[in-house]
Amino acid sequence: MTAAPRWMSCARIAGAVLLLSCLATSAGAADIDWAEVESQATEFLSAYIQIDTSNPPGNETAAARFLADRFRQAGIETDVFESAPGRGSVLARIKGTGGLRPIIFLNHLDVVPATPEGWDLPPFSGTVRDGYVYGRGAIDCKGPGTIEAMAVLLLKRQGIALKRDVIFLGTADEETGGKLGAGWMVAEHFKDLRHAEFLLNEGGSVRLRADGSRAYEIAVSEKTPCWLKLETTGVPGHGSSPPPETAVTRLIRGLDRVRGYEAPLRVTPEVQTYYAALAATLQGERRERFKDLRAALADADFRRAFLQDPHDAALVRNTITPTVLNGSQKTNVIPYAASAELDCRLLPGEDPEVFVRTLKDTIGDPEVTVRVLLNFPPTSSPSATAFTAAVRALAEGEGAPVVPSVLTGFTDSHYFREKGIASYGFVPFDLSEDEERREHGVNERVSTHNLREGTRRLMDLLQRLDVEAQHDEQAQSKTR
Numbered sequence: 219m220t221a222a223p224r225w226m227s228c229a230r231i232a233g234a235v236l237l238l239s240c241l242a243t244s245a246g247a248a249d250i251d252w253a254e255v256e257s258q259a260t261e262f263l264s265a266y267i268q269i270d271t272s273n274p275p276g277n278e279t280a281a282a283r284f285l286a287d288r289f290r291q292a293g294i295e296t297d298v299f300e301s302a303p304g305r306g307s308v309l310a311r312i313k314g315t316g317g318l319r320p321i322i323f324l325n326h327l328d329v330v331p332a333t334p335e336g337w338d339l340p341p342f343s344g345t346v347r348d349g350y351v352y353g354r355g356a357i358d359c360k361g362p363g364t365i366e367a368m369a370v371l372l373l374k375r376q377g378i379a380l381k382r383d384v385i386f387l388g389t390a391d392e393e394t395g396g397k398l399g400a401g402w403m404v405a406e407h408f409k410d411l412r413h414a415e416f417l418l419n420e421g422g423s424v425r426l427r428a429d430g431s432r433a434y435e436i437a438v439s440e441k442t443p444c445w446l447k448l449e450t451t452g453v454p455g456h457g458s459s460p461p462p463e464t465a466v467t468r469l470i471r472g473l474d475r476v477r478g479y480e481a482p483l484r485v486t487p488e489v490q491t492y493y494a495a496l497a498a499t500l501q502g503e504r505r506e507r508f509k510d511l512r513a514a515l516a517d518a519d520f521r522r523a524f525l526q527d528p529h530d531a532a533l534v535r536n537t538i539t540p541t542v543l544n545g546s547q548k549t550n551v552i553p554y555a556a557s558a559e560l561d562c563r564l565l566p567g568e569d570p571e572v573f574v575r576t577l578k579d580t581i582g583d584p585e586v587t588v589r590v591l592l593n594f595p596p597t598s599s600p601s602a603t604a605f606t607a608a609v610r611a612l613a614e615g616e617g618a619p620v621v622p623s624v625l626t627g628f629t630d631s632h633y634f635r636e637k638g639i640a641s642y643g644f645v646p647f648d649l650s651e652d653e654e655r656r657e658h659g660v661n662e663r664v665s666t667h668n669l670r671e672g673t674r675r676l677m678d679l680l681q682r683l684d685v686e687a688q689h690d691e692q693a694q695s696k697t698r
């Protein structure tokens with residue numbers, strides 16, 4: 219998995235030739251003024267950040283209209299949809315010449331809330347300083363939305379003809395689960411999306427490591443939430459004369475048993491592939507061990523060390539995180555009811571019903587009920603498609619490896635994967651750990667260089683995608 223086999227390099231060379239001929243025929247791509255693109259994208263993102271779409275409440279319609287105005291001014295067919303008052307999503311489409319199915323650029327319009335405390339600059343100012351655009355959403359997800367919008371605007375402006383339609387879809391409500399955004403669009407307006415072959419979403423990036431190495435991470439799979447509520451009741455009363463058992467003591471006992479439960483380790487095929495690809499980018503012992511994680515985990519010392527890292531641990535087992543606790547509101551009052559919420563995340567391929575049953579058995583008390591608050595089927599996308607081949611070709615051009623990754627969190631991709639659209643998490647920004655930490659944190663920012671390079675890579679990717687699909691067709695006709 220580390221280096222491309224030799225025949226692949228030949229295909230790559232053929233691809234490069236094809237790509238050059240493509241670029242030559244669509245004269246528009248060659249004469250793009252990238253410095254101008256950088257300044258336009260910077261202005262775009264700065265204005266976009268200033269539209270406060272903190273969710274809750276969202277108010278995404280203002281952002282949807284902002285984007286729609288830019289698209290319509292350029293003569294691009296655009297619609298704004300509202301799932302509820304103020305909860306707008308925007309869909310714009312650049313028509314292809316036909317022959318290939320569309321690609322969707324999915325991004326979300328809402329952001330997580332931000333208060334000015336801890337920020338060097340007001341979070342909704344969109345300040346441009348020292349080569350960075352600052353503000354809530356710079357990385358998640360208005361920066362990605364900006365480069366996707368820039369790519370769509372450039373296709374139109376430069377008259378670049380692709381075979382597939384490019385659909386820009388900016389949705390509401392991602393940060394609270396997407397029911398009023400991506401989920402609603404799939405439920406109510408799927409006719410506009412159903413032909414799509416691929417979807418590009420947030421979730422991966424060009425990861426910059428402390429040692430200066432880079433890797434293209436594409437998220438092909440994600441864990442699925444199984445959020446649970448534990449509830450129990452008991453005799454209420456005065457705290458000064460407690461009965462032997464109350465709702466609170468019962469709940470605590472149940473929670474303690476959950477705490478003691480150790481979820482079994484399981485290395486899914488996606489996770490095995492992820493670590494094998496990662497191995498190629500590492501040095502030392504981990505390079506050897508990660509090549510076959512399943513085998514490596516059989517070694518107790520390695521396993522112990524591996525599970526120390528919360529991210530690594532979360533990729534090889536279901537996790538159970540107690541978060542919300544509810545009992546009495548007063549120190550001297552024994553409540554009638556007590557409850558707790560668990561943020562559980564399941565590996566791809568897990569059966570939620572089996573998981574819940576295991577947890578109930580672990581609690582071992584029928585008086586503690588377990589209710590599912592949120593769950594959807596775990597989904598993955600194939601890691602060898604024309605899309606991933608196009609990303610691979612793009613990465614090879616920069617001498618960087620490609621790592622198909624699995625997310626421990628979840629994105630709106632599941633709505634589309636459930637409908638059979640191959641969906642990938644990949645934002646072509648170079649991101650260091652420091653920059654990623656700012657996401658949902660303070661001083662979130664993106665460099666103007668990333669806005670320029672991100673747009674350039676997206677344009678490159680779209681054009682390579684035409685070429686890669688051509689390879690696919692040729693390969694298929696040969697095998698037929």
Ligand SMILES: [Zn+2]
Pocket residue numbers: 326358359392420
């Ligand atoms: Zn996001």
